[in-house]
Amino acid sequence: MLRTDLHDGWTVRAVAGDPPPDVAAATVPATVPGSVHTDLLAAGLIADPYLDLNEQLLQWVGRTDWRYETSFAWAGGADERVDLVLEGLDTVARVELNGRTVAETRNMHRTYRVDVGALLSVGDNTLAVAFRSPVKAADEASEQIGRRPHVNTHPYNAIRKMACNFGWDWGPDLATVGIWKPISLQAWSGARLAAVRPLVSVDGTRGIVRVAVDVERAGLAGDLPLVARVGDVTVESVVPAGASSAVVEVVVEDAELWWPVGHGDQPLYDVTVELGGDLDTWSGRVGFRTVELRTEPDDRGTSFTFVINGRPVFVKGANWIPDDCFLERVTRERYAARITQSLDAGINLLRVWGGGIYEQDDFYELCDEQGLLVWQDFLFACAAYSEEEPLRSEVAAEARDNVTRLVAHPSLVLWNGNNENIWGYHDWGWQERLDGLSWGAGYYDDLLPSIVAELDGTRPYSNGSPYSVDPERHPNDPAHGSMHIWDVWNQRDYTVYRDYEPRFVSEFGWQGPPTWATLTRAISDEPLTPESPGVLLHQKAMEGNRKLETGLAPHLPQPRGMDDFHWATQLNQARAIAFGIEHFRSIAPHCSGAVVWQINDCWPVTSWAAVDGDGRKKPLWYALRRVFRPRLLTLQPRSGGLAVVVSNDSGEAWAGEVAVSRRAFDGRTLESAALPFSADAWGTVSVDLPKELTLAEDGTAELLVAEVPGAQRAVWFFAEDRDSALPAPELTTAVARTGRGYAVTVTAGALARDLTLLADKAAADAEVDEQLVTLLPGESVVFEVSTAAELDAAALTGWSVLRSANQLLHPRTP
Structure with missing residues (x-):
């Protein structure tokens, strides 16, 4: 097969x-x-x-x-077929x-292939792609197929385009067009590989790959x-005369297992498929x-x-959105x-x-290499979808692709x-x-699982998120399956998280x-x-700033000035x-996973992300790193009072003594105890x-401190900051030049809570190794x-x- 990319010499005009x-x-x-905006x-x-009011x-x-x-x-040629592949x-x-x-075409999520051999001329040829306005196309399609509920402004659910390109509660309304892949x-003759699906299973120490070929x-x-x-195992077979598919089974003895990060290594095996000697080849891993x-x-x-290789895995997850509104800018380096x-x-x-989208191959390849698990939604979000033509065929084609x-x-x-x-159908x-119009249930309950069963069959399918496993149950029941918790943030204080005992939180x-x-x-x-x-x-976000300020009120004084507002709301998010x-x-293993909304942003915006639209880490990122560490101490209320909970998400048992002390804000120890603990591998x-x-x-001037020597510390404050006697900052600092930048040593003369060096405020390229450090009087930290x-x-x-x-609590006087 001879491939000629057609990426050069393009122009665009209105x-x-x-x-x-x-x-x-x-x-x-x-x-x-690319895309027309860029x-x-x-x-x-x-x-x-992305700047100022330009979106509008x-x-x-x-x-x-x-x-x-x-x-x-x-130049022409003797090939039997020449396909234009979009x-x-x-x-x-x-x-x-x-x-x-x-x-x-009416679907950005699928590939189109057209035999154009009879239309090509030896010499110069002209290729054009005329794009309809996406806003007008969606409006027209919605009227043709019947208006159905959706969030936000535009009826994105009427066409198969990235929904958030029309705007979301964290994203701009910048509907674009373009040849994005x-x-x-x-050019080919004889035959080609239309599809290759290596389907993997494990039987004891043997790895089995059923290579399905169309x-x-x-x-x-x-x-x-x-x-x-x-790998180094080769199996020869044939596609029988007249047949359009075949399956070749390849067995790898003593196969090394692939594990999620934190559970083992990620060995990958090269796979190559050759058709007809040199007619066509496919490669992957x-x-x-x-x-x-x-x-x-x-x-x-x-x-x-989730159970991987027979081992239950506690999911420490994050939701992923497209990393840019203009998808060609998300390179392999940016994914990495x-x-x-x-x-x-x-x-x-x-x-x-x-x-969003089914991400580019680079994303999944990097996750394979690093052991990062991927949960892949089919592309339906916060809306009702027509199950009739012309949408149904597009949905089936994109799912199969x-x-x-x-x-x-x-x-x-x-x-x-x-x-x-499914939640929207029940509650919105x-x-x-x-x-009586269709709304998508036939996709989620029948079409998509049947396509997954036909073409995959090696990994599970869930009807939706949230979903309570049994369609007769409310889809967001905390006791069953996956759930989303959005009354917290939208209506209630974050301390309400403790009122929930979910089995799995996916948002x-x-x-x-x-x-x-x-x-x-x-x-x-x-x-x-x-x-x-x-x-x-x-x-x-709808009433986003009001919710930011309402969320501060139970915990922190209302800030004055943009600088304090910015810091207070970042701190409260973390x-x-x-x-x-x-x-x-x-509460693990009753709860088996938490997938925070969200890791990334697609532009510079106030949002739920831990990494902002310019790729900078917010304080939330540092908080995630602390609470997602393999071994975690936390102080939690229990029916009999307070408890230290030891979470051991590692393959080795963790035992020792936790030193717990009640201290005055001035550093004095009021009570203390050394308590033995023993947590099994992967146990709590x-x-x-x-x-x-x-x-x-x-309670306004005391805290609990729990520590395991050489491991980590957990703290518990009896009163919210706004109601406490948290002292004015008493910090001494020393700054030294290093090979990579600067070491900033900070010593606390008085209790310092959530000490954070916002390095980007000093220099746009600056990044700090740690944030949100609580120091007792006399303690130091080096940033x-x-x-x-x-x-x-x-x-x-x-x-x-x-x-x-x-x-x-002690704002600077202007």
Whole structure:
């Protein structure tokens, strides 16, 4: 097979709509793969959509029709077939070759292949892709198939386009078009590999790969030789005459098992398939592992536990959204950066959320290599979907394409039917509005699981998230299956997390602003306030700022000034999520996983993310790293009082003594005890505290400290900060130059709670190794700051950079 990529020489121009005159008159160079927004940006015709109020000013882009064109030379040849392969068009498009329409597409999530051999000319050829306005196309389709409920502004559920490209409660409304994946000519004769699916199983020490092959023929009706290699094992077979498929079984003796991060290594085996000698080849990698989703009834409900190679795994997860609104900008290097940040935070699973995309191959390959589990939603989110034509065929085609593409990846451990649609049908007032219209149940209950069973069969499928296993139950029942917790944040304080005893939490979250460097790069409001225009445009959640302030009220004084507001809301976000995760881990194995919303952002915005839209780590990221560490101490209320809970998410037993002391804020020890504990590998144990430790004489000025020597510390404050006697900051600092930047030593003269060095406020490239450190009087911490900037000591130790909760009770006088 000869492949010729058609990525060069493209232009794009507006052909309908109401673009500005300079755009209407322009034909600009286009990048393929790419999108029209980034083409216009590169041509200097629009401002950066992510800055200030530009999102609002660029709504015309999504309401315009666009035409991409290129020319290419074709030398001709003797091949029986020449296919135009369109791996990703976003979204409603007409494809023309030499003036003839060869394809009409309506789905950005699937591949289209068209035989164009008869239309090609020796010499110059012209290829064009005419894109319909995505906003108008969605509006028209919604009217044609029947309006159905959805969140946000546009009826994204009427076409098969990335839902969040139309805006979400963390994302901008920047509906784009473009050739977002490769486009090529593929010339071939005889036969080609239409699909290859290596299906992995494990039998004792043997790894088994059933290589399922689909073949398309062009003139060769006889037997076709077929060779499959896995590692150093080769099996020869044939595709029988007239047949279009075959299965080759390859057995690897003494196969090394692939494990999730923290549980073992990730050996990968190369797989190669050759058809007809040299007609066509396919290559990929597999890992040998088994995966089970254990949903078993017990006396407290129904479990939802991932079991890998026979071992239950506590999921320390995060939800993943597209890392940019303009997908061509998410390179392998950018995927690698986010995956590294996830792993460094202790995360072992990423859930690819159903309002985005099936991610690029690079994402899954990197997760395979690093042992990061992947939960993959099918792309249905927060809406009702038509089950009739023309949508049904598109859904089936995209599911078949992507199950086939992703089935080899050992990191992928779950197919999930949808995000919140079953819940929405039950609780969001849809049923009366639908008035009998289909809403997607047939996809989630029948079509998608049947495609998974046919093309995969090696990993579990869940109908939705949340889902309570039995369709007769309410879909978000905490006692059964997976649940989402959103009354916390939307209506209730984060301490309500402790009222829940879920079996598995696949979404929960709390908002906070991006880092200061990201915020001020994106927004130039003067003055910059929580309610200035740019800040509000970069806050997409319904009543988001009100919820931020309401969420502060039980815990911290209401801040004055943007600097304190920014710090207080970042701090509260970190505390809220740490609070929830510590509780969920403390009730393991009853609860078998917590998947926080969310790890990443697609632009600079106030959101639930731990890593902001410029790739900077928020305080939440450091909180996740602490509470997702393999061995965790936490102080938790229990029926008899307080307890130290020891979570041991490691393969070795953990035993010793935990030193627990009740201390005054001035550092004096009031009561203490050394309590033995023993936690099995992958186990959790609770140690009740003696009453004298837990009864504070003055709750406003005392705390509990639990420590395991050489391991870690947990603290418990008897009163919220706003009601406590937390002292004014008394910090002494010393700054020393290092090879990578600076070492900032901070010593506390008085109790310092959640001490944090916001390094990006000193230099945009600066990053610190630790945040949210609580120091007792006399204790010190060294913050390692990496930066290329030349900084003086004051830049790293000033009031607005070296932050603590104490400052919010003792604000600086202007």
